[in-house]
Amino acid sequence: MSGIDTAQYAARLTDYLQALEQSNVDGVVALFAPQATIYSPLLGWVSPASFYRKLAEASGNSKITLLDLFHSSQGSRRATAYFRYDWVLKDQSTVSFDCVDVFDFNADGLIEKLVIIYDTHTIRADLGDRFSPD
Template sequence: MNKKEVANKYLEYLEKGDINNVVDLFDINGIVDSPIYGVKKADEFYRELSNDTTNSELFLKGIFEQTNSNDLALYFTYKWTLQNNQEVEFDVVDIIELDSKNKIKKLKIIYDTVVARKLVDKLKE
């Protein structure tokens, strides 16, 4: 897969909650840096996210590639329904660093956590 195909598959699998296929897009040591969940190995992060999630809807706004680089950015709106049926919607930028085989080495998630953090904290109570 090329960079754009990886990005599109990532969004498709994430929206479907297909955690095994999301994790397969990462290299063996791939990590996710999330403002709510912290820095974790990809499989650990996505399993925790899946456990907290009832439904996800993603609305892609753009994929941005840097020339002569294995990095790209995804810009999308994320409508997230948590296990307690609380919903939150926010814009997200994911910065993806790929290795030479187009496996994700690192994914940094950037979004405003004001509402989402409160809802996830409530879920953990």
């Protein structure tokens, strides 16, 4: 992935979304570089392992619907997934929202930075303290 290859980005993002939907922590974390960071609107900057472990512990059978994929038009190793997340929590309550995840890749095609973007206003009200920082 040292050059911009949109097919590889699409495949990597599809793998990511499938592993995320399945709460496959090991599968998701394997897509990240060792020193990768994630920005979550609810948790701030976190490591992939801690973020996906916490998410799996809080989640039930969630559903992800891919809406579109985008790649950088500026020549950077960046791609974006736009999707609907019907997040089912362990208590079976559901929080649904549209989300944009912005991925920066390293030269080996691993994710080195992920910025998660969504409107947290209604989600915070629905979640309460069920997915708050430790």
